[in-house]
Amino acid sequence: MIISIVSQKGGVGKSTVAINLVLAMAGLPGKPDVALVDADEQRSCLDTLAGHERGNLTLYAAPDKPHKTIEKLKHRVIVVDTPPHSHEVAYQAAAMSDLVIVPCQPSPLDVRAMATTVKALEVIREKFNPGLQCRFLVNRITPRTTLANEISETLERIYPTVPVLETVLHDRQAYKQSLLSGLSVIEYDKRSPAAQEIGQLLLEINATMKVETIK
Numbered sequence: 001m002i003i004s005i006v007s008q009k010g011g012v013g014k015s016t017v018a019i020n021l022v023l024a025m026a027g028l029p030g031k032p033d034v035a036l037v038d039a040d041e042q043r044s045c046l047d048t049l050a051g052h053e054r055g056n057l058t059l060y061a062a063p064d065k066p067h068k069t070i071e072k073l074k075h076r077v078i079v080v081d082t083p084p085h086s087h088e089v090a091y092q093a094a095a096m097s098d099l100v101i102v103p104c105q106p107s108p109l110d111v112r113a114m115a116t117t118v119k120a121l122e123v124i125r126e127k128f129n130p131g132l133q134c135r136f137l138v139n140r141i142t143p144r145t146t147l148a149n150e151i152s153e154t155l156e157r158i159y160p161t162v163p164v165l166e167t168v169l170h171d172r173q174a175y176k177q178s179l180l181s182g183l184s185v186i187e188y189d190k191r192s193p194a195a196q197e198i199g200q201l202l203l204e205i206n207a208t209m210k211v212e213t214i215k
């Protein structure tokens, strides 16, 4: 299964989600063979995980033509982090993917800014990858607010072709703190609220894709 994290908007949490997702999958029972392809020349994922390698996780740098790298890989799960503001690289990754996750921050301005990403994903689905599943992931909700529902409803109304994941990620220090040590939020503190929401994200992806890979 190939999952790309895509958004033309910068700073929405693509790399944070990519790292936490792939590390959570790497830590599942049976230790599946997973890969993280960093298609961003900023190398956020590669530099964050440098020196924190795991046996069943392989890291690849593919800032140019990531599809050429991805098509050669045989891992059970491949997570691709993509750059902002680069149509070509992000969409080359999306064209190869089973699932694209589009993180979106909870502000009307950010919701509006999703238009270019959604349009491009619709074109990719129509022309190159008819089986592609796309989902919004609302990220950085302030804990104890009701904003998540309102943002999800707005996204669903404006972009009916991209469903919104039920799981939302809140704005939590743990997402920053854990990465200082090259750890996922689950590895950092498996009882934390952040760990629980990443666990829930995994379950929802599993249900969405109906794969036996991530039991």
Ligand SMILES: Nc1ncnc2c1ncn2[C@@H]1O[C@H](COP(=O)(O)OP(=O)(O)OP(=O)(O)O)[C@@H](O)[C@H]1O
Residues within 6 Å of the ligand: 009, 010, 011, 012, 013, 014, 015, 016, 017, 040, 042, 044, 082, 083, 084, 139, 140, 141, 169, 170, 171, 172, 173, 175, 176
């Ligand atoms: N749920 C969260 N809680 C707290 N901080 C977060 C959360 N998600 C992301 N951040 C922080 O937001 C900033 C941007 O996140 P990140 O680098 O993952 O975004 P990005 O979309 O990959 O950015 P770019 O477009 O530049 O690649 C980082 O400082 C990160 O620690």
Ligand SMILES: [Mg+2]
Residues within 6 Å of the ligand: 014, 015, 016, 040, 044, 081, 082, 083
């Ligand atoms: Mg990034």
